[in-house]
Amino acid sequence: MRNERHSRAQFDPVTLEILWTRLVSMVDEAAAQMVRTAFSTIVRDSNDYAVVLLDTRGRSLAQSTLSIPSFICTLPATVKHLLAAFPLETLKPGDVLTTNDPWLGTGHLPDINVAMPIFRRGKVVAIAATVAHSPDIGGRLRSPEIRELYEEGLRIMPSKLLERGKPEPVLWRILETNVRVPEQVMGDLWAQVTANRFLGERVVALIDETGVDIDALGAEVQRRSESAMRAAIREVPDGEYSYRLESDGFEQPLVIATRVRVKGDTIAVDYTGSSAQLPKAINVVPSYTFAYTAFALKCLLSPAVPNNEGSFKPLTVTAPPGSVLNPHYPAPVGARAMTGHMLPPVIMGALTPALPDRVQAPSGSPQWCVHLAGAHQGRRFATVYFMNGGQGASARRPGLPSISFPSNLANTPIEAIETQTPMVMLGRDLRRGSGGAGAQPGGDGQRFAFRILADTPTTMSFMANRLRAAAPGLNGGGDGALGAVRLNGTPIDPRRTHIINTGDVVEIDTPGGGGYGRPA
Numbered sequence: 001m002r003n004e005r006h007s008r009a010q011f012d013p014v015t016l017e018i019l020w021t022r023l024v025s026m027v028d029e030a031a032a033q034m035v036r037t038a039f040s041t042i043v044r045d046s047n048d049y050a051v052v053l054l055d056t057r058g059r060s061l062a063q064s065t066l067s068i069p070s071f072i073c074t075l076p077a078t079v080k081h082l083l084a085a086f087p088l089e090t091l092k093p094g095d096v097l098t099t100n101d102p103w104l105g106t107g108h109l110p111d112i113n114v115a116m117p118i119f120r121r122g123k124v125v126a127i128a129a130t131v132a133h134s135p136d137i138g139g140r141l142r143s144p145e146i147r148e149l150y151e152e153g154l155r156i157m158p159s160k161l162l163e164r165g166k167p168e169p170v171l172w173r174i175l176e177t178n179v180r181v182p183e184q185v186m187g188d189l190w191a192q193v194t195a196n197r198f199l200g201e202r203v204v205a206l207i208d209e210t211g212v213d214i215d216a217l218g219a220e221v222q223r224r225s226e227s228a229m230r231a232a233i234r235e236v237p238d239g240e241y242s243y244r245l246e247s248d249g250f251e252q253p254l255v256i257a258t259r260v261r262v263k264g265d266t267i268a269v270d271y272t273g274s275s276a277q278l279p280k281a282i283n284v285v286p287s288y289t290f291a292y293t294a295f296a297l298k299c300l301l302s303p304a305v306p307n308n309e310g311s312f313k314p315l316t317v318t319a320p321p322g323s324v325l326n327p328h329y330p331a332p333v334g335a336r337a338m339t340g341h342m343l344p345p346v347i348m349g350a351l352t353p354a355l356p357d358r359v360q361a362p363s364g365s366p367q368w369c370v371h372l373a374g375a376h377q378g379r380r381f382a383t384v385y386f387m388n389g390g391q392g393a394s395a396r397r398p399g400l401p402s403i404s405f406p407s408n409l410a411n412t413p414i415e416a417i418e419t420q421t422p423m424v425m426l427g428r429d430l431r432r433g434s435g436g437a438g439a440q441p442g443g444d445g446q447r448f449a450f451r452i453l454a455d456t457p458t459t460m461s462f463m464a465n466r467l468r469a470a471a472p473g474l475n476g477g478g479d480g481a482l483g484a485v486r487l488n489g490t491p492i493d494p495r496r497t498h499i500i501n502t503g504d505v506v507e508i509d510t511p512g513g514g515g516y517g518r519p520a
Contacts, residue, residue, distance in 0.1 A: 010220070011217065011220050016217075016220060016221070016224075019206075019210070019212060019217055020062075020217075020221055020306065022206060023053055023061055023062040023217075023221075024062045024065070024306055026053065026062070026199060026202040026203065026206070027051045027052065027053050027062045027063060027064045027199060028051075028064050028065050028066075029198065029199075029202065030051045030064065030128070030130075030195040030196070030198045030199035030202070031049070031050075031051040031064035031065075031066060031067070031195065033191075033194055033195050033198045034049060034051060034130060034132070034191045034192060034194065034195035035049075035191075037187075037190070037191040037194050037195075038132070038187065038188050038191040039135075039183065039184040039187030039188055039191070040134070040135040040184045040185075040187070040188050041135075041383070041384075041385070041412055041416045041417075041420055042132070042133045042134075042135055042188075042384055043132050043133070043188055043191065044416075045410060045412055045413055045416045046385075046386050046409050046410045046411075046412050047066050047067075047068070047408055047409055047410050048068060048132065048133035048386075048409055049067065049068070049071075049130065049131060049132040049133065050063060050064060050067035050068055050071035050072070050075060050130065050131050050132075051063070051064040051067065051128075051129075051130050051195055051199065052064070052067070052071065052072065052075045052076070052128075052129050052130070053126060053127075053128060053129075053199060053203070054075075054076060054079055054126065054127040054128075054129060054218075055126060055127070055214060055215045055218040055219075056088060056124055056125070056126065056127065056214075056215055057080075057215075058076055058079040058080040058083055058127060059076055059218060059222060059308075059309045060072060060075065060076045060307070060308050060309040061126075061214070061217070061218040061221055061222075061308050061309075062221075062306065062307070062308060063306075063307045063308070066408060067408065068407055068408050068409070069291070069292075069295040069406060069407065069408060070106065070107075070288060070291035070292055070295060070340070070407070071106060071131050071291075072291070072295075072307045072308075072309075073287065073290055073291035073294050073295075073312060074105060074106045074107065074131070074287045074288060074291050075106075075113060075129050075131055076309055077104070077287050078099065078104055078105045078106070078113045078115070078129070078131070079113075079115050079127055079129050081099065081101075081104040081158060082097040082098075082099060082113075082115050082158050084158075085097075085158035086158065086160070088117060088124050091117050091124070092163075092164050093117075093119040093122075093164065093165075094162060094163070094164040094165030094166070095116070095117065095160060095162065095163055095164060096114060096115070096116045096160065096161045096162035096193055096196065097114070097115045097116070097158065097159070097160060097161065098112060098113060098114050098115070098156060098158075098159055098160075098161040098171075099113055099156050099157060099158045099159065100112045100113065100134075100137065100154075100155065100156045101155055101156065101157060101158070102149070102155075102285050102333045102336075103285050103287075103329060104158070105131070105287070106131055106287070106288065107284060107285045107287060107288035107333055107336045107340070108142075108152070108333050108334045108335075108336050109137045109139075109149075109152050109153045109154065109155060109334065110133050110134050110136075110137045110142065110153070110334070111131050111132070111133050111134070112131065112132060112134050112137075112156070112188075112189065112192070113129065113130075113131045114129065114130050114131070114161060114189070114192040114193060114196060115127055115128070115129040115130075115196070116128045116129070116193070116196040116197070116200060118199075118200040118203050118204065119200075120203075120204045120207055120208075125203065125204070125207060125214050125215075126200075126203050126214040126215075128195075128196040128197075128199040128200050128203070129196070130192040130195050130196055131192075132188055132191070132192055133384070134179075134185050134188060134189075135181055135184045135185060135188070135382055135383065135384060136153075136179040136180045136181050136184070136185055136373075136382040137152075137153035137154050137179060137185075138153040138154045138178040138179050138180070139151055139152050139153030139154065140152065140153075140497075141371050141373050141382075141459050141460075141461050141497060142281075142334045142335065142371050142384075142461060142463075143281065143334070143335065143371070143461035143462075143495070143496070143497045144250075144280055144281050144282050144334075144335040144338060144461075144463070144495040145280060145281070145495060145496050145497060146280070146281040146332045146334055146335075147279045147280070147281075147332055148279070148330055148331070148332050149329070149330035149331065149332055149333065150330060151332065152281065152332060152333070152334045153178075153334075154174070154175070154178045154179070156171070156175075159171055161189070161193070162193065172186070175189075179382075180373055180380050180381075180382040181380060181381065181382045184382075218308075221308055221310065222308055222309055222310030222313075223310060224305075224310070225302075225305050225306075225308050225309075225310030225311045226310040226311065226313045226314065228302050228305050228311070229298075229301060229302045229305070229310070229311045229312075229313075229314050229315075230265035230266075230314050231265070232301035232302045233262065233264075233265045233266065233267055233301060233314055234264065234265050236262045236267075236301070236351070236354050236355065237262065237354055238262050238263055238264070239261075239262060239354075240259055240260070240261050240262075241259070241260045241261075241262070241350040241351055241353060241354060242257070242258065242259045242260070242350055243257075243258055243260075243346050243347075243349035243350035243352075244256070244257045244258075244273070244346075245257075245342060245345060245346050245349065245362070245472075246469050247338075247339070247342055247465060247466075247469050248465055248466070248467050248468045248469050248495075249275070249278075250278065250280055250495070252275075253468075253469060254275050254278075254282070254324065254339065255273070255274055255275045256271065256274050256275070256324075256325070256339070256342050256343070256346050257271065257272070257273030257274050257346075258270065258271050258273075258274075258346050258347065258350055259272070259350075260347065260350045260351060262354070265314055266314045266315075266316070267297060267314060267315050267316075268315075268316045268317075268318075269293050269297075269315070269316070269317045269318070269347070270317075270318050270319075271289070271317075271318065271319040271320070271323065271325045271326075272318075272319075272320055274319065274320075274323050274324055274325055275323065275324045276322060276323055276324065277322055277323060277324050277326075277327035277328065277331050278324060278331075279332070280332060280335075281332035281333060281334040281335040281336070282324065282335050282336065282338045282339045283324050283325075283327035283331040283332060283333050283336060283339070284324060284325050284326075284327070284333065284336045284339050284340045285326075285327065285333055285336070286317075286319065286325075286326050288336055288340050289317060289319055289325045289326065289340065289343065290312075290315075290317045291340075292340050292341065292343040292344055292406060293315070293317045293343050293344075293347060294311075294312045294315055294317070295344060295406060296343065296344035296347035296348060296406065297315060297347060298311055298312075299344070300347075300348065300351060300355055300358050300359065324339055325339070335463050337366065337367040337407070337463060338366060338367055338463055338464075338465050341365070341366030341367050341406055341407060341465075342362075342366055342465075343406075344405075344406040345360075345361075345362035345363070345392070345471075348360055348474075349362075349474065352474060352475065356395060356475065357395045357396070358394075358395075359394065359395075359474065360391075360392045360393070360394040360399075360405075360474070360516070361392030361393050361394070361399070361436070361438075361442060361471070361472070361473050361474035361477055361513060361514030361515060361516045362392045362471040362472055362474070362480075362513070362514045363389060363390065363391045363392045363399065363405045363406070363442075363443070363471055363513045363514075364389025364390045364391075364392075364434075364435075364442070364443070364445050364466050364470075364471045364480045364481075364483065364510060364511030364512045364513045364514075365388045365389040365390070365391065365403065365404050365405055365407070365510070365511075365513075366389075366406075366407075366465050366466070367404075367407065367409075367463045367464075367465065368386070368387050368388060368389055368462070368463060368464055368465070368483065368508070368510045368511075369384055369385060369386045369387065369409075369462065369463045370384070370385050370387070370460065370461075370462050370506075370508070371383070371384050371459075371460065371461045371462070371463075372385075372421055372423075372452075372458055372459070372460055373458065373459045374454045374456055374457065374458035374459060375454065375455075375456050376422040376453070376454040376455055376456070377422075377455060381420065381421055381422070381454075383417075383420050383421045385412040385417055385421075386404070386409045386410065386411060386412050387402075387411055387412070387446060387448045387508060387510055388402050388403050388404040388409065388411055388446070388510060389402070389443075389445040389446075389466065389471075389480070389483065389510040389511040389512065389513065390402065390403075390434060390435045390442050390443030390444045390445045390471075390480055390510075390511065390512040390513035391403050391405045391442070391443040391513045392405070392442055392443070392471060392474070392480075392513040392514045392516070393435070393436070393438055393440035393441055393442045393443070393473075393474075393477060393513065393514065393515050393516035393517075394440060394516055395439075395440065395475075395516055395517065396440070397440060398435070398440045398441050398442070398443065399435055399440070399441065399442040399443030399513035399514075399515075400443045401430050401435070401443045401444040401445075401446070402430060402443070402444065402445060402446040402510070403443065411446075414428060417450075422452065422453040422454040422455075423450045423451060423452050423453055423454075424450065424451050424453060425449070425450050426449040426450055426451055426505065427447065427448075427449045428446065428447070428448050428449070429446065429447055430444045430445070430446055430447075431444050431445045431446060431447050431481065431509060431510070431512065432444060433481075434480060434481035434509075434511070434512030435480055435481075435512040435513050435514075435515065436470075436471065436472075436473045436477050436478035436479050436480045436512060436513065436514045436515030437473075437477065437478035437515050437519045438473055438476070438477030438478055438514075438515025438516045438517050438518070438519055439476075439477070439515075439516060439517030439518060439519060439520060440477070440515065440516040440517060441477075441515050442471065442473070442477070442478075442480045442512050442513030442514045442515045442516075443512065443513040444512055445480070445481065445483065445509060445510035445511050445512045446509075446510050447507070447508070447509050447510075448507070448508040448509075448510070449505065449506065449507040449508070450505070450506055451503060451504070451505050451506075452500050452501070452502060452503070452504050452506070453502060453503075454502060455502060457499050457500070457501055458499070458500050458501075459497060459498075459499060460497070460498045460499070460500050460506070461494075461496075461497045461498070462485065462494035462495065464483060464485065464494040464495060465483070465511075466480070466482055466483045466511035467482060467483050467484065467493075467494070467495075468482070470482050470511065470512075470514075471511055471512065471513050471514040472514050473514040473515040473516065474514060474515075474516050474517075475516055475517050475518075476517055476518035477514055477515030477516040477517055477518070478514070478515045478519070479514060479515075480511050480512030480513045480514050480515075481509075481511060481512040482511055483508075483509055483510050483511040484508075484509045485506065485507070485508050485509075486506070486507040487500065487504060487505075487506055488504055488505055489505075489507075494508075
């Protein structure tokens, strides 16, 4: 059924719903393609990726359902930077662009962004883009204690990954020779390229079938999403709402302070009063600061509308230059999620007086994962495994146990861990009662223990938070339990890099989420 009128006329509601749903289905299909072809457990088992369809101006139209929430805001910004370096009119069919620059991308080097213009009859009709957390990017093992960006690995400035369908040999060679597990890194990159190509084929087939103009459809989708968000904001009483949260930090607690100003159909968020940037890798670049601020507001105000760029037009986010939420280059940023994941709890804490039935207490999950790198029987390994804490409770329900929030990272399966790394799992279960007490209790964390079997010393580091400052309860709810890591029974600081040896046993307790409301 060809219908060329879609490129010229307004979309009726039924047609719009059908086409919009198909866009989401297409990016979900492309995401499934990427997961099936990926080499690393990070993409295949832990969901640390995104697939996004964008219009020819780099504005997002649809995001895959299981994507990491922050990527819906960071990936369009990245694509716009790539198009500034490589204008559409200079690109040819088969060209694929890439960068992992933290200030142009998702905020740290392991996330590699890949974008591809979609051509139909010699004309670019849309852009397919993916981002995935690479299993390794060279440099030091990712750790909060890194002091500058240059230690964190290979930085790829906007470049062509493929030119007319052929790999750019110099860039691919640089990547292969600067990472610990090239077969996994390059395998995941090809999975991203495959997903982009698959999405491109689906978009062209949709246009062939319906004659729809993707830019026109995108404009209508974004307009309606923006309208829905503005209508939701108008229901919030005008005013200024503030909140202050302390996190672990290092020598001193890390402070995140915010003022949320609601005026009419707009919201402005200001993080003045937050800690200054640190010579540690927990700084957050502005795109990531915006992303997790916008995600929290989307959850509170317009959760049912599918993700696209229109929802975020009524929002502005500022943080002082030189602060932990807007650091000067070349600040270290590799562990930026340890700070960035605190932003939704801060936004929800601020808006509790206005939206008490919608907010959620802080979670214990920001962010827990273990990095291991070494060699066994002459073969190198570099792995990242996620182990989530408890979710914060809300007025409506208890927090879920051992779940990632505000991210969307799955707990890495034991079978995948033991297959990829020379270790044996000794146990994994919930920490019963570790969630904060409340009218609705917080979610429980988990206990996770393993013995390392590598025949050479192994480097180990963590992304770990809530070690000294528990996830606080909300509206009278209790705090969640603190997290902890033990090496051979002795507590260690997981924010520092450690060397472990054959037979060493590591035990991990992830934190519980905060409770909501006073216990009955």
